[in-house]
Amino acid sequence: MTDVRPRIRLPRSASAGDSILVKTLINHDMETGLRRNSAGETIPRQIINRFTCDFNGRNVIDCALEPSISANPYIEFEAIVDQSGDFVFSWHDDNGEVYTATETFTVG
């Protein structure tokens, strides 16, 4: 998929041990596989089928997504930041591509 842009929103600051709200958004059509084109042919399914988030190598959340998730999937969850470190996010596309993003977070 061309021009896929993951977007991450983390709070500005937090103390070690806090649970912070993580917001993620990625542009993707999430083609359900149920639609037909003007010729009447079924448009093949192509969705983000999995989303994961790790912090300092430890898993925060692992999501299996289905075609009924809206286009431009938005996922919001909480993570414990026991120390400063890196968030690594991954979105797995049906076509085999994996889109990733990394965000460094520093505890105050």
Added chain:
Amino acid sequence: MQHLKPAKFLAMATACAALFTGVAYADPDLSAELVINEGELTLVTRAPADDIVPNLSERYSGWLFRDAATREMQMDDFENPAMIAVEAGEALWSTADGSAGQSCADCHGDAAESMAGVRARMPHLNNDGVLWSMEDYVNNCRTERMGAEAWRWSGSQMTSMTSYISVQSRGMPVAVQIDGAAAPYWEQGRDMYYTRYGQLELSCASCHEESTGLYIRADHLSQGQISGFPTYRLKNAGIVSIHNRFRGCIRDTRAESFAEGSDEFRALELYVASRGMGLSVEGVSVRP
């Protein structure tokens, strides 16, 4: 079967809806405040009516008519899915395109400065006195100065660019010129606004002036302002341009609609923009 006049049909349908749901008319949520990014910017969603809108008591942004969840989506630049298009537009701004090897940035520099106020004044007369929409200005630059191909009016590149340019005017009051050389266009647009189209014989005014606040099936009829455009429509899960929406609206009256980028729609755009004078440009809004 007797042919029902559309006005009667609308009234009847509304009455039926009232019977079943108990709610035929609902005020928009006038107490709601459109605050962006927790206080960074407050947008004006209510403005006084004037001679341009003699049949409205007050001007309301379409945002006020939406439910709480939709309104919330627009209040945070992260949650607003339209910002994806804005970012794409930002990338296009700095990307060279065409035989001249130039990007928008090469001539226009920082969009936050050069494009501030542009959306608020659209559409407006070009140097030859012809009314142009933002899309016309963009394509004119591309074809005449960049040596690039024109973008499709509602293609993803154009909507990304108009989204990016619009955001630079976010918070500024809509202020279009409707007098002098612009007057003939404005009058043409006003005439269109009150013309009934299609099998359903509905004019823009039928829904957005006479029936604003009522429900058409489950849609809460707004005043049909375009201050929020380009908008991310939840229905399309994508950016919708002004002309694209005009086209859809007229098609919904079961008429053969005008084309995007047509002279008729440019005139209508000027008139509809003037109906929103004083409301804030919402940059990119979120609508159902």
Added chain:
Amino acid sequence: MLTRRDTLALGLGATAVATLPMGAFAQTADEVMATYTGGATPAEGGVTITAPEIAENGNTVPIAVSAAGAVEIALFATGNPTPPLGRFAFGEASGAPTIATRVRLGRTQDVVAIAKMADGSFAMARVEVKVTIGGCGG
């Protein structure tokens, strides 16, 4: 971008589904949920779903779920062509067993959240979300 024709095709699909005998269709959603719980009946309570009563547009419906003590939450749209919406497994660095996302609902239906607890038991919540047809072409 969905064209009118596509929307019609999607709508026709939904109508076709809606004309199936109600019992047969509901069984499919129940079967899917039973597969998830391995046949166990989830307890009611302990799971909170936040969803609009009426979705402004069925294409993008914000849903949030929280379930104290859950290690995983599975979401189902009982009236969609394929009921499963997603499974959200909370890892060791998770801050809370809560999730928020946006889903597509094809028509008025129940959204069900089943939470799997650490001890292997299940809890659930169910809310109805009304999905309507707008007047302006959807």
